[in-house]
Amino acid sequence: MPTTVREYTGSIRDTVKSFWHGLSITLSYLVRRPITVQYPDRTTLPVRDMLPPRYRGFLEVDASICTGCQACERACPISCIQISLEKDPQNPKQRVVTQFDIDEAKCMFCGLCVEPCPTGSIQHTREFEGSQADLRNLVIRWSDPLHPFPVYKVDKAAEYLPRVELGTLVRAKLAARAWDAPGPRFLPPEPPAAPAAPAAGDATPAKP
Amino acid sequence: MEKLILRRVDQNNEEMILNFGPQHPSTHGVINFIVQTDGEVITRAVPDVGYLHRSLEKIGESTGWHGYMPYTDRIDYVAAMFPNEGYATAVERLTGIEVPRRAQYLRAISGELCRIASHLISVGTMAMDIGAFTPMLHGVRERETINDLIEALCGARLTYNYHRIGGVAFDLPEGWRDRTLAFLDHFDRFLVEFDRLITFNEIYIRRLANVAVIPGPMAVDYGLVGPNLRGSGVDWDVRRDLPYGAYSDFEFSIPVGQGMFGTVGDSFDRYFCRVREMGESSKIVRQALEKLPDGEIMAPKVQRNLKVEAGEALSRVESARGEMAFYVVADGTNKAYRIRARTGSFTAMGIIEPLSRGLMVADLVALIASLDVVAPEIDR
Ligand code: SF4
């Protein structure tokens, strides 16, 4: 507490001085270029192309090189990947993946499932704009009982594994679904009853 | 506590009981303070925590050893590298996994960048709580660059999940080193500007000096850690005194509160410690980038389904909010028997009640802000 008039006026002087001191810095920003950009339509590139390559966005599975080993399913701490394998009825030697669901609504984008994948089939993409009115629509089904895909046999001699360009598959899946599309009646663990196909429920998950 | 709430119903004295929070912007998250005031003067303020409890310690008993890592991010989401590091270090001590040197350096680099980011939020919100809005925006602007750097390093901006048991997940991307060095050059200039902008502002100093003084012995008694402890003049930093990881290789000083404008241990000292620590962190990152050894970033042969022999281990790391300890107990299976996290914010809540006696209502905000508590770290 100031006790004398001199201290009192001195305090006022100090206040005004440091006030202008701080304000001069603030004012200097008036003439600098702003660093903020309005999202989404004022950016020079689409935002997904400006993200670093390691960005952990929506997961994408390339069915053509997935070996069905279920390593990703086991690595996920919150079990948001669901994989079922079955024998192909036409060719008993060939196993097919009848269910490969990733619940992107539950996923915390931690990246633990990407690391154990032997072929790099499951990868994070730079896609992140996928809002849906119905939460269940965020379950992305990479295989379903009607359209199973055969497991991939790793070609030991191959130099590299052909993988489609990262992000194209998940982008197509997201684009195919309107944001306000009604959600499915069942969540992935209960496959929707398909009249022609055998029920996926009686498939025993094969040991890798 | 119950009595306090009951007295609100039949009060016949001059005192009021107010709920400050849980959704008050200056409580830094969902914390409730039950404040008993006599006009402007607080008779006592009792923190009521638990609004953000997510059973993170219990979850550790059901996920595997590796699967718990993303959960540690959520213990302190403003500085997620440190819980990552603490948990990884504890499990490595338990299993005897040797972390490669390069991984230890990468841990130090990412951790120190994260400390800068966390302190920027801390000093920015502190200025905002006091009534100066601009420093907050300046801090967030610099933090944005750090977020971009960390995003390029590990793919996420907030919940990094960068550390793994036995190393780190990614090596430095191309060009990252130069970008970081360029940022640090800019950041050192920014710190000077920041000091001019707010730290040595006369109004700000007078607002904080001599407010909520914590003497050194009291800080030790109440278990304060990190900048709160050092602000009270106690020279203790786990990075220097119990070196872990690569910290023994770096030269840095530990800023300690000196009572520059008031008493040792006042709110300004705690604030000023954080500002100085950012400069020290910048020095550590520079040294680490310079000395960065080549080599592996993961220990060889860490099992995917880790089974740990029965035993227990404790790790202590210096988080942005002070010493963070992880205590893990294994019982020989692939899951933890018990995981315990000791965090600085929780103990800091204990000191609010004794300190709040006789404070003004507006100074309570200064006290909470200067302790830099983060709600998820209190409740876990
Ligand atoms: S990113 Fe994490 S949470 Fe998401 S599916 Fe993979 S392991 Fe599970």
Ligand code: SF4
């Ligand atoms: S190959 Fe990859 S994507 Fe396919 S099941 Fe194995 S880990 Fe999952």
